[in-house]
Amino acid sequence: MTTSDLGILGEPPAGRRERKKQETRAALEQAALRLFAEKGYEQTTVDEIAAEADVAVRTFFRYFSSKQHVLFGDVGHQRINHLCTALAAAPTGTPPLEAVRAVLDALDLDRDEQEQLNQRLRLLKEQPALVGMYLMLNHQLRQTLVDFVAHRTGLPSTDPYPLLVAGAAVTSWDVALHVWLAGENSRSMAELRRAAFAALTAGIPAEPPFPPAGEEPA
Template identity: 75%
Template sequence: MTELGIPGEPPTNRRERKKQETRAALEQAALRLFAEKGYQQTTVDEIAEAADVAVRTFFRYFSSKQHILFGDVAHQRIAHLRAALAASPPDEPPLETVGGVLDALDLDPDEQEQIILRLRLMERQPSLVSEYLLLNHELREVLGDFVAGRTGLAPTDSYPLLVASAAVTSWDVALRAWSAGTADDSLADLRRRAFAALTAGIPARPGTAQPTSRRVAR
């Protein structure tokens, strides 16, 4: 016997669908208020009220305004990035590992749509750029700590900083070119080409010779 509702549909599926609807309602309400009032001027209470839920419900789904601004796409990517880096072969050159992990974390079409909505919002609300930069800073730290750990260098050494900065910058360049509609290539291809160009002068491992020329992926 099933609960009242759609015949034959498990109660768990209905609960999950309700959660997804609540999360979507909160995101839509937040993005609308950020566009209308500004990010800093919008409170969590106002977001919850606009979505017709209690404030405590907001915090069941999102830890902060920054979390809801960039959505699970960005924040889950950080968690996935940590896991993918940790699971990479320990003897693999760190530069190769970072490039491969970025390939594995490319966005699917739905995730790309979520990201582009937020980029459009940033264009209308320049104050949001600081939140975007904080997110990039977190990504850079995750990557820099990984490279430092694999090479035995300090996270403040130039090699970890260069590799991490190249990875984050490649995403930033690709996202901006792709969202502007000025490139025919896919977001993934743009990111790969940018990463290859930015790391063309970085050796696979610190202290090793770098070939005089390196083909940029197309």
């Protein structure tokens, strides 16, 4: 057996370590969701989540910064990171509205992500006190999009155009989630979101129609 079989200094190989991390993270998320459903979010402690997952409390904080973080996990928080990365990579010559549309299409949730989100949204319906966290994530998504459109157009983030494009994007996401969760529509979440975004942006031009701040329209 070689050192590559054992890993550096006797540690397991990198692939096995990564699988173990993913398993531990998933165990913590599932333990947290079970306890939130059974006891309530406010009544559940980090110590109880760690015990339910059969790990130490310090292990919990290696993966999550707080109970709020574990509530939406990677499917929520990493979505913002992925959005930032994709927007930064959008071709500079593309009109901002089309760039946002393309990025949203590329980041539509896969089946596994949809199921993870399904669990969390059902928990929100049962415990309205958790809605604040969902609204905070939506706010972060909206601000990320506002900053991108403002930067690409040279407009302040308080101008109407960045706010309209970002608002349409986040609202289309929110509408698609709620319609899909109700289970009364045969279309996929991606189809619902794309249709909602198309409807909401039908009257928004590809380039800003508003004059720069301080200037009067012609």
